[in-house]
Amino acid sequence: MRNIVFTLMLFVLTIGNAQAQEKPEAFKTIENLLNYLSDVDHERMRGTVTESFLLLEHGEVWTIEDLIKVAKPSDTVRTNYFSIIDFDERPDLVTINYWNKANFAKKNESQDVYWLESAILQKVKGKWLISQLHSTRLPSGKVPENVVFKP
Template identity: 30%
Template sequence: MKKYILVLICLVLTTSTFSQDAKNTDPDIKAVQQLVQNIFDDIWSAKKVETISKYHTKDFILLEHGEVWTNDTIADWCARAAKRDQGVERINSFDFFKTEKTADRIWMAYHNYATFKSDQGESKGQWLESVIAIKTKNGWKLQMMHSTRLPRKR
């Protein structure tokens, strides 16, 4: 019985999952927070299709307000949005409120805030989102994102 308890304790210690808030100093958590920032700045704001493979795994999926998006779906969206949204600046900010980490996987929940500025004025968007990032030989990449739009503010 003692042997089983010792094994259980070792297992818990080696694969422990812990919660952290935005003040966390863990470099992996900071790296994933920066990854989220980079994704929104480069893909969703600047519409740089070439950065998708840098930030996402090949099997990445986005659950976007009832739809399933893949890297190809996102690339198509970027191309259409780049034509449609000329002159619109998107500024992103995040409130990371829950993080769970294991050795090679981080799950994170956050509020995503965007301000859209153009000659026609300014509007704001807000989403409640979560991501799963996995550690690869090239650093952290997103494997999944779940996003729920909240009512848009003008």
């Protein structure tokens, strides 16, 4: 009986560890940036990035101030979904590759937009900050079929 209980506990711990590593802790900063962008919260957007932050957005180089300029109030609701491809986590640096899906809903309209993205995050004074975000918008219908998006 003890062997069964021990094996079951080991199994639960192993599954829990695998699920915990599905997203690195630093990924929350990326989620926050996109949520603050949706909320048009410029100060909190600034709080998610390093001073030297660069966004490589579909062939253009943007700073956080460039991103803030396009963040304007709207009656469109953006909901983000992600699928982590892989990540490399070190004590003070994380690189993350992921798919991003945003649903833009407005009254009776809804549209999904997809990106392939990668990010570099640095731990600065104990806080994960984005130093670089690379974002390539995908053409309609070009999302791989096997990608599973999660909020």
